[in-house]
Structures are given as structure tokens and as C-alpha cells.
Amino acid sequence: xxxxxxxxxxxxxxxxxxxxxxxxxxxxxxxxxxxxxxxxxxxxxxxxxxxxxxxxxxxxxxxxxxxxxxxxxxxxxxxxxxxxxxxxxxxxxxxxxxxxxxxxxxxxxxxxxxx
Amino acid sequence: xxxxxxxxxxxxxxxxxxxxxxxxxxxxxxxxxxxxxxxxxxxxxxxxxxxxxxxxxxxxxxxxxxxxxxxxxxxxxxxxxxxxxxxxxxxxxxxxxxxxxxxxxxxxxxx
Numbered sequence: 227x228x229x230x231x232x233x234x235x236x237x238x239x240x241x242x243x244x245x246x247x248x249x250x251x252x253x254x255x256x257x258x259x260x261x262x263x264x265x266x267x268x269x270x271x272x273x274x275x276x277x278x279x280x281x282x283x284x285x286x287x288x289x290x291x292x293x294x295x296x297x298x299x300x301x302x303x304x305x306x307x308x309x310x311x312x313x314x315x316x317x318x319x320x321x322x323x324x325x326x327x328x329x330x331x332x333x334x335x336x337x338x339x340x341x
Numbered sequence: 342x343x344x345x346x347x348x349x350x351x352x353x354x355x356x357x358x359x360x361x362x363x364x365x366x367x368x369x370x371x372x373x374x375x376x377x378x379x380x381x382x383x384x385x386x387x388x389x390x391x392x393x394x395x396x397x398x399x400x401x402x403x404x405x406x407x408x409x410x411x412x413x414x415x416x417x418x419x420x421x422x423x424x425x426x427x428x429x430x431x432x433x434x435x436x437x438x439x440x441x442x443x444x445x446x447x448x449x450x451x452x
Contacts, residue, residue, distance in 0.1 A: 259440075261442075266350070266444060267444060268347075268429065268442045268443055268444035268445050269384075269429065269431075269442040270442070271439070271440070271441075274439070284439075316383070316384075329375060329386050329389060330375075330384075330386075330431075330440065331386075332383040332384050332385075333383060334382045334383050335382045335383060
């Protein structure tokens with residue numbers, strides 16, 4: 227079945243450690259996105275990529291990094307520079323680049339807790 | 342600055358009630374407005390609205406967009422406990438089709 231797979235679903239890390247969240251899609255979508263969701267804050271855009279080997283900062287990119295070496299994959303690294311990394315992270319994709327509809331297809335999310 | 346504001350932020354109703362969720366926006370280069378339902382994890386797509394005054398309907402859910410007044414509403418009639426979720430409104434804007442989300446409305450339907 228086509229879809230977006232995020233892993234791990236739950237992750238615990240100590241403060242100061244970098245962590246990488248995986249996002250893979252087999253929908254043949256061009257665009258991929260990372261959102262962060264905190265209680266009462268809705269979804270905030272971290273990074274997005276409209277094409278392989280290219281990506282742009284979203285609204286809250288500080289302390290995060292991404293790569294887009296393959297169309298199917300868009301991993302997110304939460305670095306030690308991110309001051310409040312504990313959150314629910316959602317990966318999404320769309321075709322093409324949001325397209326005329328802008329509809330996003332979401333993964334199941336990764337919940338990161340920094341101890 | 343682009344803004345998407347949802348109201349109310351939370352709502353508790355009884356089964357069978359009808360609810361109306363609101364979404365107002367101020368964005369540059371508006372393209373479309375989307376509604377999503379998020380129960381536990383991944384938001385699921387409900388509606389896409391691009392034209393004013395045309396109601397989209399799916400079962401007990403319906404939605405409409407007013408591009409002059411810059412808002413949309415999502416109606417749910419005869420609510421059921423399974424409608425309990427966070428409802429997210431998002432606006433697609435700009436040449437790169439970026440989405441801006443509101444904070445969501447938490448709907449709780451009690452039996």
C-alpha cells in the first residue's frame with residue numbers, strides 16, 4: 227500500500243544529543259514537509275522540499291536540519307541547538323509541490339521526548 | 342504576517358448536537374483552504390475549498406468558504422462520539438503552495 231512511514235514512533239533522548247527522524251514515502255510525491263505539533267500550537271512548518279537535492283526553511287527551522295538525497299526520503303535531524311525539542315513531529319508529502327489542491331498526506335508521526 | 346485563526350479552541354457537546362467550527366485567515370496569495378481531522382496521530386483530509394459560497398458535503402460534515410470575509414466554517418450535524426478529534430484548518434498560499442495551519446479546535450462529543 228502507498229503511504230508515508232515515519233520512524234521511530236517514540237523516541238527518548240538525553241539533552242544535548244542529536245536525533246534523526248526518518249520519513250519515507252512511496253507515493254511518488256515531489257514535495258515533502260516536516261511539521262512540529264505542540265499542545266495548543268497547531269502544526270508549525272520546520273522544513274520543506276519541493277524537489278530532490280533542494281529544501282527550504284519553514285517558520286521554525288532553527289535547531290533542525292534536513293536532507294533530500296532521494297525522492298522517497300526526507301530525514302529530519304533535531305540538533306542539540308534546538309532549545310525545546312520535546313514534541314510530536316509529523317512528516318507529510320504532496321504531489322506536485324502542493325499542486326492545485328495543496329492536500330497533504332501525513333505519516334503517523336514521531337513523538338520525541340528529551341529527558 | 343500570514344495568520345489562520347480557529348475558534349473555538351475547544352468545544353464539548355452531547356451526541357446528537359450540531360456544531361459549527363470557524364476558521365478565519367489573513368494570508369497573501371490565497372489558493373485554497375483545507376480542513377483536516379486529527380484523532381490521535383496523522384491528520385486525515387476532509388475538504389478542500391477554493392471557491393466562495395460552494396458547499397462541500399460528506400455525510401454529516403459540510404463546509405463552506407467566504408473569500409470576501411476571509412473565513413470558512415465546518416459543520417457537523419448529529420454528532421457522534423467518533424467525531425471527537427482535533428479539527429485543523431489550513432490555508433494554501435503563495436507560488437510554492439505553502440500551508441499555514443491554525444491551532445485547531447478540540448471537539449469532544451460525550452454520549
